[in-house]
Amino acid sequence: MSLLGQARRVWRGLAPEGVRRLAQPILAPMLEAHVRRQARKPHGADGAAGGPIRIVGYFEGSHGIAASARLAARAFEALGVPVERMDAAGAAFSWAPAGPAPSPASAWIFHLNAPEMLAALGQMGPRRVVGPRYGYWAWELPRAPKPWLSDAAMADEVWVPSRYVAQSLAGARAPVRVVPHPLFLEDYAEVVPAPKRAAFQAVALFDFNSSAARKNPQGAIAAFVQAFGADPAARLVLKTQNGALHPQALAALRRGAPDNVEIIDASWPYSQVKALIAGSDVLLSLHRAEGFGLTPAEALALGTPVIATDWSGVSDFLDSSVAIMVPAGRTPVDDPQGIYRGQEWAEPDIAFAARALTELRDDPARGRSLAAAGRRRVTERLSPQAWFTTLPEAVKTAAMRAVGEHKRAPARSV
Template sequence: MSLIHRAWSLLPRDLRREALFSLMALRAPRITRPAPDGVGPLVLAGYHSAMSGLGAGTRRLEAGLRARGLDPLAADITGPLRQGPPHPPARVPLGPGTLLVHVNGPMLPWALAVLGRRAVAGKRVIGVWNWELPVLPADWHRGFAACHEIWAGSRFTAEAFGGRGAKVRVVPYPVEPAAAAPRTRADFGLPEDAFVTLAIFDAASSISRKNPAASIAAHHAAFGDDPGRILVLKVHNTARAGAAWQEVAALAASHPNIRVLDRTLSDAEMSALILCCDVLISLHRAEGFGFTLAEALALGRPVVGTGWSGNLDFMHAPGAHAVPYRLVPATDSQATYAVAGAEWAEANAGAAAAALRRIKADPALRRPPPFAFPPPDYAALLGLTSPPSA
């Protein structure tokens, strides 16, 4: 390791982050002012190949645009922004058009620098941002000057982004779960006659925020260690979560009716897993949107979820059971959400346990009608009367 690399590694994480983002902001091309009309090719730049929540969001948005008759050019910037392995640079047509950039505020100048000055010039730039707290970290301020407009997936996130001079629209993600793969409970190691509760989370996306310990506590309060009442923890990225995951793993191991499913599943297999279960639980402390809750409702499975943050936009669905909460200071052992002055929710595990028991006792509650999420009118949002051509 060179002296420069060693000195860099010794700097505190916040200082490294600030230095990197400041450098990228200096390198980033300035967007055209006033905002162009966006007529021309539609480009979606983002983490198309990343195995993360933001990667999944990019792919969901691309699928939604195509389903609505648009044909975006996909510009994968996963490698250049260090969200995955290296790959060839993304190619973007020069000249006018609209550039949707599915990266968060601090990374937006870096993304524009990667795409290049000539590719950005003359385009309308829309940032598609995700965040899970009502307070933004200070380093998000760079992103507001790097776009003409911001799309927020929920009213909750739109409020966090508002008040800084940028135009902010609430543009929900399309909720269109993949057709389920032909899988049965036996394929997932689950008994046919058990009542099965499912929790899904990415261990690298802040275990403190996803709060699986609360779901474990609620399940145990509802059913104890009854072998006919199973809780499945579907998780991935555990190797990146360190001690935070080890604590959850130890807690799960202390209950014989908790199963840990730590492997990658395709979208079709995820739909099958949800359909093999009776209820999905998410006692999260904060969600920007709440993909797993939304997809469970769309597939016709009830959800027991914290009644706060982005998922409130669809917790009026017939299968949704909102859990009361209290606000507490946001503390995150993985440091992703360590923002001064921020609060998030602590769900009432006892109320969640009562909801689980009600659902178990009533077959009708276990099979609500699939909830239809209205698809966004992307053509209208983009000011297009017909799909743009490349």
């Protein structure tokens, strides 16, 4: 057991619970600083470590960071590379090693943002995590939080989903590599579209925990109303989740919605979300900032035309040949939820988006053309094969070695 782990055991054994609770605000930052110092490592110092490719993430979550871990694990496995999954749920609540030391790995891939990766290392013990470390981080504004730049030193390399996020990490104390999310067209081909609620249906999705101001559902409503007014033959479905945690924001959104705008605030199985997108005539994403834009990417894979703000992470895979791109100016960040502060983000042209909606309603052939082009774009840039080419050579080599070892392993009797 590490010195920090021994200290924690003594502290819990000798100090009354009330004293520990009062001391927590003082001790927690000290423990975090200790973990931060231990987590720094010379890049490539243990690059020869053997073992599996191990992915650490929130595999059961419904947010984008959790999805990224699942997609990466599946992409490796689709290419025949065995991986080990390590669920990080609960890592944020421990700053000292718990449990036995993990075995070495040929690559540790943390699909966790900087604070969560630091917490996970604190739980495992930074010096017990033997093997090259890669952090997969995503940020939505032009400049990442300053601590992230220095905390990059805990990784051999930081991976990000887009060039936009890479630029936000300029000055990081580790190399930064763009590794987009991989998608599987065959999964989306099997989705049965949900029945439409009107002759022409648009859909927009967001999570209240990811900042309603950033996702801009009010912009989607404004564009839809400008395009169709109260026409019952047109419908906008706003699929949200976690509105119960932000009741005032949800109530304000409902107050601004006419009868042909349906707001569904619920946690659905993702298969149901994909069916909703597949059954719609267009996905409307008038975001003010996106680190990547997984929902627009999945709409391409589903063959649903996309109208999206022409800014931030989506620019790596969306352009006017596969989507209708909405021009946008820049405006200071104004986030009533307080998730984002300072800097600037986009303000999409609502009138342009409204004209794009009417264009797709009046010209179904245009939508079909965009849908076909979108699927081709996914194959070209977001397939598991395209994803694998973006990985560092050390990880590719480790992956191929793991494939060979897996094939040579004797079959287990049942």
